[in-house]
Amino acid sequence: MKPVVGLMGVVAVLGLAAQASGKEPPFGATDPKAVEAFAQVPMPPGFKVGESRLEGPVFADSHGKTIYKWPIAAMRQGYAGDPKDKSACEDKVTTKTGGYMSPYPEGLDLPELDKRKSCQALWSPVAADAKAKPVGDWTIITRGDGTKQWAYDHHALYTSYLDQRSGDVNGGTTVYRNGGDTPAERSPVGPPADVPPGFSVESTVRGRMLMTDKKMSVYVSDHDSAGKSNCDAACEKLWRPLVAPAGAQPHGDWSVINRSPSVRQWVFRKKPLYTYVRDQLDESLDGSEELGWHNVYTQLTPPPPKGFSVQETINGDVLADTNGKTIYFYTCGDDSADQLSCDTLDSPQEYRLAICGGGDVERCRRSWHYVPAATDAKSDNQLWSIVRVDPATGHEAKPHQAGALRVWAYRTRPVYTYEGDAQPGDFTGHARGEWQGRRNGFRAFWIRSELFTRT
Numbered sequence: 001m002k003p004v005v006g007l008m009g010v011v012a013v014l015g016l017a018a019q020a021s022g023k024e025p026p027f028g029a030t031d032p033k034a035v036e037a038f039a040q041v042p043m044p045p046g047f048k049v050g051e052s053r054l055e056g057p058v059f060a061d062s063h064g065k066t067i068y069k070w071p072i073a074a075m076r077q078g079y080a081g082d083p084k085d086k087s088a089c090e091d092k093v094t095t096k097t098g099g100y101m102s103p104y105p106e107g108l109d110l111p112e113l114d115k116r117k118s119c120q121a122l123w124s125p126v127a128a129d130a131k132a133k134p135v136g137d138w139t140i141i142t143r144g145d146g147t148k149q150w151a152y153d154h155h156a157l158y159t160s161y162l163d164q165r166s167g168d169v170n171g172g173t174t175v176y177r178n179g180g181d182t183p184a185e186r187s188p189v190g191p192p193a194d195v196p197p198g199f200s201v202e203s204t205v206r207g208r209m210l211m212t213d214k215k216m217s218v219y220v221s222d223h224d225s226a227g228k229s230n231c232d233a234a235c236e237k238l239w240r241p242l243v244a245p246a247g248a249q250p251h252g253d254w255s256v257i258n259r260s261p262s263v264r265q266w267v268f269r270k271k272p273l274y275t276y277v278r279d280q281l282d283e284s285l286d287g288s289e290e291l292g293w294h295n296v297y298t299q300l301t302p303p304p305p306k307g308f309s310v311q312e313t314i315n316g317d318v319l320a321d322t323n324g325k326t327i328y329f330y331t332c333g334d335d336s337a338d339q340l341s342c343d344t345l346d347s348p349q350e351y352r353l354a355i356c357g358g359g360d361v362e363r364c365r366r367s368w369h370y371v372p373a374a375t376d377a378k379s380d381n382q383l384w385s386i387v388r389v390d391p392a393t394g395h396e397a398k399p400h401q402a403g404a405l406r407v408w409a410y411r412t413r414p415v416y417t418y419e420g421d422a423q424p425g426d427f428t429g430h431a432r433g434e435w436q437g438r439r440n441g442f443r444a445f446w447i448r449s450e451l452f453t454r455t
Helices: 014-021 350-357 359-366
Strands: 048-052 055-059 121-127 138-142 148-150 158-160 198-202 206-214 219-221 237-242 254-260 263-269 273-276 293-294 296-302 309-313 316-320 328-332 369-372 384-389 405-410 413-418 432-434 440-446 444-447
Touching: 055 254, 219 273, 328 350, 350 359, 350 432, 359 369, 369 405
Parallel strands: none
Antiparallel strands: 048 055, 121 158, 138 148, 198 206, 206 296, 219 293, 237 273, 254 263, 309 316, 316 444, 328 413, 328 440, 369 413, 384 405, 405 413, 432 440
């Protein structure tokens, strides 16, 4: 397999190549410096809108920390998360499994109870003071202990201990939301994207993808010029211009052109917009396989570390290390009522060791390898970082600890390669773990996937 050199809309392509060269990106590429515009909504004093390169505009508290919600979700057995206008995240340490992931029973002891913290200790409720008043979709709820907490759109709001800088979304993301067998996850809360009626925006590993309100992909063409469509009748058999209503008005990044006296077309950042007739699935990248056509992003995610590559596989395109080996991330959510993450460096490592080595540390180390960071390697964005790991425990190493490994991490979680992958393009470690790796296990870092959803 050869590294992918043209992913048509993926973060590793035209826009980032232009960024590296210092030149403006080509017409069809998203400017890597572009930031998504958002709709102005009323907010209480002390709150603001922050910029996340993965999740787009997010609400933040006075310290710049990203704000999250914990929406109630149907599990295999019962429900977990916050009901409407209530908080289920309490200052009480849970000690037993909840039995949400049948056939696993409830009532089993959770690991490392002597170190376990309460939901509230890890997810700080966004407190409302005594003089606070509801504003727009912002309301105030009363917690079980009588304290007041902010809510947005009827969801109780929190900050995560994992976030250290403005724009961090280490506490949760919507990108890998697969539903079904995933934990009841926390996700960032933010204002609506500033898009006209009929459009929507979703977070992906490539960037914030622009789509129709029916989740069909939107495309631009290199054959068009700024503010002008060159798609003729033959072109329109495959590419349908996105028609703007008669009353549509230009605003921000959006404008309208006349295709004919009676047909107007939407334009985004001077690029006429289309859908692809052959798209069968939502959030499709198929149209970008056509020469000169690109998916549209309101903003791109930062590139992976220097030296990483993207490899072609029989399933799609996957992120790989400097040797072309597929990169995997580990994800874990415990089966307690709190649904706490167990994939961080400070989490109990029993979960990971059970999957990667049957509880055997050495077997785990032989099978799943941390991706090493070179001595002179540096991270230039918030998504990718370098962490020091104690290989004997899987926890963060102490300062100057002998034998510690310097490894790459995504959203503060180490990434891995798998011993079973013999050559570039192999992904034999994908979906290893409970419920195809969604609940507790390893999943390949798909840039583009034909079979596995929501990459």
